[in-house]
Amino acid sequence: MTEDQDALDLAADWADISQGLKKDLGPQLHTQWIKPIQLGSFCKETGTLDLFLPTEFSANWVADRFADRLSLAWKIARAEVRQVRITAHPRRRSMPELRVGGASGAGAGTVINLAAVRDAAGSDAASRSAPAPAERKAVAPVAGFDPAASGIDPSLTFNDFVPGSANVLALNAAQRMAALETPQFAPLYLKGSTGQGKTHLLHAIANAFVANRPGARIFYCSAERFMIEFVQAMRQNEMIEFKARLRSFDMLLVDDIQFIIGKASTQEEFLHTIDALLSAGKRLVVAADRAPQALDGVEQRLLSRLSMGLVADIQAADIELRRQILEHRLSRFTSSQVPQDVVEFLARTINRNVRELVGGLNKLIAFAQLTGQQVSLQLAEEQLTDILSANRRRITIDEIQRTVCQFYRVDRTEMASKRRARAIVRPRQVAMYLAKVLTPRSYPEIGRKFGGRDHSTVIHAVRLIEQLRTRDADMDGDVRTLLRQLED
Numbered sequence: 001m002t003e004d005q006d007a008l009d010l011a012a013d014w015a016d017i018s019q020g021l022k023k024d025l026g027p028q029l030h031t032q033w034i035k036p037i038q039l040g041s042f043c044k045e046t047g048t049l050d051l052f053l054p055t056e057f058s059a060n061w062v063a064d065r066f067a068d069r070l071s072l073a074w075k076i077a078r079a080e081v082r083q084v085r086i087t088a089h090p091r092r093r094s095m096p097e098l099r100v101g102g103a104s105g106a107g108a109g110t111v112i113n114l115a116a117v118r119d120a121a122g123s124d125a126a127s128r129s130a131p132a133p134a135e136r137k138a139v140a141p142v143a144g145f146d147p148a149a150s151g152i153d154p155s156l157t158f159n160d161f162v163p164g165s166a167n168v169l170a171l172n173a174a175q176r177m178a179a180l181e182t183p184q185f186a187p188l189y190l191k192g193s194t195g196q197g198k199t200h201l202l203h204a205i206a207n208a209f210v211a212n213r214p215g216a217r218i219f220y221c222s223a224e225r226f227m228i229e230f231v232q233a234m235r236q237n238e239m240i241e242f243k244a245r246l247r248s249f250d251m252l253l254v255d256d257i258q259f260i261i262g263k264a265s266t267q268e269e270f271l272h273t274i275d276a277l278l279s280a281g282k283r284l285v286v287a288a289d290r291a292p293q294a295l296d297g298v299e300q301r302l303l304s305r306l307s308m309g310l311v312a313d314i315q316a317a318d319i320e321l322r323r324q325i326l327e328h329r330l331s332r333f334t335s336s337q338v339p340q341d342v343v344e345f346l347a348r349t350i351n352r353n354v355r356e357l358v359g360g361l362n363k364l365i366a367f368a369q370l371t372g373q374q375v376s377l378q379l380a381e382e383q384l385t386d387i388l389s390a391n392r393r394r395i396t397i398d399e400i401q402r403t404v405c406q407f408y409r410v411d412r413t414e415m416a417s418k419r420r421a422r423a424i425v426r427p428r429q430v431a432m433y434l435a436k437v438l439t440p441r442s443y444p445e446i447g448r449k450f451g452g453r454d455h456s457t458v459i460h461a462v463r464l465i466e467q468l469r470t471r472d473a474d475m476d477g478d479v480r481t482l483l484r485q486l487e488d
Contacts, residue, residue: 006042010049013077014039020073021066028151033062038089047082049074052089057238059088061228151220156203162328164321167197170312174201177285178208185310187274187284191291192314195353198287201314202253205285209251219249223260230266243269247276250283257288257306258295271302317354319487322347329358333365338375341466345377345437348483350384350391360387377437377466388440395438395486397431397449403485404431407478416451432458433465434482 018037022030036058040050051070053059062070063086074081158178163171170190176183190198206218221229233242246252252273260266277284288295291313292306317325326343342364350357367383368375381388401415408427415428428450435446436458443455443462450458469476 007039010039010042013074017070017073017077021069024069032151033058033066037062037086040085042081044080047080049081049084051084051086053086054089055238055241056088057229057232057236057241059086060236061232062086152206152218153203154207156200157207158204160328161197161200161204162321162325164317164324166315166317166321167192170197170201170314173310173312174205174285175208177283178205178212180212182281183283186278187286187306187309189292189306189309189311190285190287190314191289191311192287193289193316193353195355196314196316197354198289198314199255202255202285202287206251206253209283213250216250217248218251218253219246220253220255222255223257226254226270227260227266230269234265243272246273247280249277252277252282252284254284254286257286258290260298264299267299267302271299271305274302274305316351317357319347319351319484322351322354322357325354325357326361329361338365339377341469342375342377342380345380346384348437348487349388352391356387356391360384363387377462397435397439397441397446400434400438400486401431401449403482404434407482407485416449418451429461429465430479430482432461433479434486436462438483438486 014037018030018034021034025034036053038052040052042049053062067084067086070086071081071084074084158171158175161167161171170192173185173188174190177188190201192198202220206220210216210218229242233239254270260270274284286306291311292298292303295303295306298306323343326347330338330343338361346357346360346364350360364375364380364383367373368379373379401412404427405412405415408423408430410424410427414424415431417424419425432446432450435441435449436443439446441449443458447453447455447458465475465479469479
């Protein structure tokens, strides 16, 4: 009874530790490396706790990177734990088995004894050959696709991807790659700068592909992870397993391929993987922040394979697409009221990439909800200072005054004059409003640039133009035109 209680206590402690590591490492790393850990025995005399993983490869990977973190977590949870030992499960040490299941048929798979494969041959061809009939045995149907275990985010779908002129080619190509019909191009190479939607499309392809082909096997990884697993497999003399595992997937998706540059042995293996997948009619999608021809240090054969399919460019989102992305995102926050002038402000100001745009909106809404404040232009400026300053083009108040005067056909000196004629006051107020929206200047600083006016005058002008834009279509049209002129 005591042993059973000890086991339950250990399991409870591990559940708490695992949850803490999930928060620290993120769901993807946790699912890939921490979740498969099984509790072993605990020796009270030596204070040693055994943690098991399915293979030598995964055990060594976790031991190299997370041993200290796991040991500290256990010592905090249980003072009697003095040492954590991470090894492959005893029943799996002889030779791991790899389950290979296709997308067709009833979903039944085959278990390949990799020790037999290694004994049979030492070449790449051997790793892809079928085992002898005597080595085959029946297995349960391959389990359904688990997005978390595959590193795929189920929330990143085509339905959640906002289309526009900047990404229409990449989106259409991605949808073709996920369809039942064999795509006309292979591989698909998604090219775009940071935060423009490459990773979203990779996850959307995976989700749609499995929806169309239940039971399909998909592997998603970064180029960095590919290199790490490759090096570990070489060190542990498990290259046959590594190659067989990669070639067993129906679709391979590799993100940030630019980080594979300069690694000759990794490039060689990636080249063979591409050839094996494509020759078997399987699908390959890669993403990078630059075109294949701009990848420095990539050997010509690999460069040729990456370029042989379709290179789909994702351009920076234009102002209209940024507006649509914000509106789409806001549809999720039914209880949050975000004024249109704030949406316009964010769309125009945060223009470097979509990830920063959505992150800025999320931060603003979260702050408003947690503090009970109303979302406003002033709140956006106060809470998003870092993001806004990084995105703003350095538009000056002088440039704003000059543009407004040309638009309304008034003399530049009127911006600082004391005249209160409506034909002069309204352009001056518009210029003050634009100065606040497009520059980081404070209200007093803006007032000084308009003939030494008090900050309260500037605040009044900004609020007035904000109100006029909501009820006067002509005023809103004037401001939009001026914003385009100043930001182009």
